[in-house]
Amino acid sequence: MSSVEESKDVIRIPVSRLGLGMFVVAIDRKESKVAISNAGQIKHKDSIAKLEKAGIKSVWVDVERSSDSCGLKKKAAPLKARKPVITRATKQAQAKNILTEAKTLVRKVLSETYEGKAVEVAPFEDIADNMIESVMDDADALKCVSALRTKDAYLLEHSVNVAFLLVTFGKHLNLDKSLLKEMAIGGILHDIGKIQVDNKILHKPGKLTEAEFEEIKKHQTYAIDIMNETVGLSQVSKDVCLMHHEKLDGKGYPKGLKGDEIPQHGRMSCIVDIFDALTATRCYKEAMSPAAAFKILMSLTPFHLDQTLVYEFIRCVGIYPVGSLVQLSDERVGIVWESKGRDALNPVVKCFYSLKHRRYTEVTFVDLKKSDLHIERGISPRSLDVDPSPFY
Structure with a gap:
């Protein structure tokens, strides 16, 4: 033995x-x-x-x-499969693919709707699932990519951004995933009625006349018909689409709904639609900084917008949202790169340009929690006279 x-x-x-x-x-x-x-x-x-x-x-x-x-030899612990490290760049690439796919789908559906074809819901469900997964994984990556927008593709980008913001806002409010999905689909489709509006009015660079504004408002009437013909669309998705111009005081359109007649997801769509429109560059206006847009949202409470939800939306997005441009106290300009788990005034900023010297600088990341610098103000890309897109 x-x-x-x-x-x-x-x-x-x-x-x-x-x-x-x-x-x-x-x-x-x-x-x-x-x-x-x-x-x-x-x-x-x-x-x-x-x-x-x-x-x-x-x-x-x-x-x-x-x-x-x-002196005794222990068994080696089984090796755990190493989880692949996914970088912010990879996540941004994945987010960009989702947004590109969503815009391609919206373009296709707008074209088919114009030709009188019915909307198929299934492709939007897939996009919504991918969008929710991306937001749950890292909403900041999607925010950075969605900050890259062009005035020529406004209708496409606005539709997708509204959907993304609704998912982000809904996640912040701890809403159920199935509800987030229905809201995302409604967000993507929320402006579908505009395909029936005269392009000259839709893209007019100057101020609209009263008659032209009434014509613009008809996009919601057109949307009612489209929604009614769409098989498999949930009531929540329809509400998001048809309520984003309603107001709590009953002075909105298309139905003049008032107070409790507008459910929470309908009220959220009003806030998100206005915010994204204000922070977008159009042929007739510059993009507003998020901080300036927040002031306008607040001015519309409590008569037009739900005040509690506006406060929550500001908390959700942040004073200086990821992807927005800011000027630091040393006159450097950068992109808000990371804000998760931080107080609103001290994100990580990716600096790339100096207003003081009017030139690009070496790209550096500034952690405002560990720096004497602070954010002086939020700025719009147009005010820079340089293109920030390569730095996203």
Whole structure:
């Protein structure tokens, strides 16, 4: 018989080979294994001497519970599969693909709707699922990508951004995923009625006449017809689409709904639609900074917009949202890069330009929590006279 016999993690060892730190769980008595009440590590040589004096020839030792220094070889712990490290750049690339796919789908549906074809809901469900997954994983990556927008693609980008903002806002309010999905679909489709509006009015660079504004408002009437013909669209999705111009005081359109007639998701769509429109560059206006847009949202409470939800939306997006441009106190300009888990005034800023010297600078990340610098103001891309898009 060999001097050491294995049984899983417990092995039999002759008392003569016992060492300090070994964890004894049982003794051999007349060739039978007998558990002992005082199981534990051998801490003194006296304990070994007592076993020898009692005539014990061998004992059972738990290898895993013995100390690392006792000389016994423990089993190697199974290697855990390493989770691949996904960088912010990778997440942004994934987010960009989602937004591109969404805009392509919106373009296709607008074209088909113009031709009188019915909207198919299934493709929007897939986009909504991907959007929710991306927001749950890292909303900041999607925010940075959605900050890149062009005035020529406004209708496409606005529709997708409204959907994304609704998902982000809904996540902030701890809404159920199934509800987020329905809201996202409604957000993507919320301006679908505009396909029936005259392009000259829709893209007019100057102020609209009263008659032209009435024509613009008809996009919601057109949307009612489109929604009614769309099979499989939930009531929540329809509400988001048809309520984003309603007002709490009943002075909105298309139905002049008032107060409790507008459910929470309908009220959210009003806030998100206005915010995204204000922060977008159009052929007739510059983009507002988020801070300036927040002031306008607040001015519309409590008569037009739900005040509690506006406050929550500002908390959700942040005073300086990820992806927005800011000027630091040393006159450097940068992109708000990271704000998760931070107070609103101290994000990480990716600096790339100096207003003071009117030139690009070496790209540096400034953690305002650890810096003497602070954000002086939010700025719009147009006011820079340089293109920030390569730095996203």
